[in-house]
Amino acid sequence: MGRVISIANQKGGVGKSTTAINLSACLAEKGRKVLLVDSDPQGNTTTGLGQEKNQIENTIYDIYIGNESIQQCIMKNIYDNLDLIPANVNFSAAEIELIGIENKEFILRNELDYVKNDYDYIIIDCPPSLSLLTVNAMAASDTVIVPIQCEYYALEGLSQLIHTVNLVKDRLNADLDLEGVVFTMYDSRTNLSQQVVDNVKENLPNNIFEVIIPRSIRLAEAPSYGQPITVYDAKSTGAESYRKLADEVIKKK
Numbered sequence: 001m002g003r004v005i006s007i008a009n010q011k012g013g014v015g016k017s018t019t020a021i022n023l024s025a026c027l028a029e030k031g032r033k034v035l036l037v038d039s040d041p042q043g044n045t046t047t048g049l050g051q052e053k054n055q056i057e058n059t060i061y062d063i064y065i066g067n068e069s070i071q072q073c074i075m076k077n078i079y080d081n082l083d084l085i086p087a088n089v090n091f092s093a094a095e096i097e098l099i100g101i102e103n104k105e106f107i108l109r110n111e112l113d114y115v116k117n118d119y120d121y122i123i124i125d126c127p128p129s130l131s132l133l134t135v136n137a138m139a140a141s142d143t144v145i146v147p148i149q150c151e152y153y154a155l156e157g158l159s160q161l162i163h164t165v166n167l168v169k170d171r172l173n174a175d176l177d178l179e180g181v182v183f184t185m186y187d188s189r190t191n192l193s194q195q196v197v198d199n200v201k202e203n204l205p206n207n208i209f210e211v212i213i214p215r216s217i218r219l220a221e222a223p224s225y226g227q228p229i230t231v232y233d234a235k236s237t238g239a240e241s242y243r244k245l246a247d248e249v250i251k252k253k
Helices: 016-029 044-048 060-064 089-097 104-112 132-140 158-171 191-203 217-225 237-252
Strands: 003-007 034-038 075-079 082-085 121-125 143-149 177-186 208-214
Touching: 003 016, 003 132, 016 034, 016 044, 016 082, 016 121, 016 143, 016 177, 016 217, 016 237, 034 044, 044 217, 060 089, 060 104, 089 132, 104 132, 132 158, 143 158, 158 177, 177 191, 177 237, 191 208, 208 237, 217 237
Parallel strands: 003 121, 003 143, 034 082, 034 121, 143 177, 177 208
Antiparallel strands: 075 082
């Protein structure tokens, strides 16, 4: 049965979609069957895999409101071993449309149950907020990976996010765990990047991934070409870093 991992941080611009795309691509490259779920109405993960989000008929929105089955919304073999459930701006209306619906926190979990056995990993890219969509993702997940940008405000909101993980664990999903924090956009030329790493390690010594994702022009360019870094520049430091992250994730299973 597939292991479900949410990529979550309520701050935007921390490398969340970049991590979701490239971790998924690296797991797929290593022969694991992966379903990447774009659970963000911005649809950055969808476009980052080269899909024209506004021309896609069946998206995650259709799953939430019951228009289509999850099987109808999966785009198969975007790359070898990598399938996608896409998202676009329509999804932003889902939270309003679900007001008053019973057990709305479990919609995604119930749907993923139909396809869990088809995958080794299901990676969910959450929106940059602690919303119903994020709660749905966490209620469906085994673990949460938190990307943290190596910059001054990195720690702002981390305690709130961990509190949300614990609330979901207590009330909705007793099996949920914090898989770990992964540092992104690390700049070895600055003291600040290392200070952020040291600060987080003091507070979360047992939940830190060893690999640190560097700040990289190639990583930043890849989504505009609709490709994961493993395709855009397979030998780059960014590609090697995400392969190491995939190795760590595999070892934790």
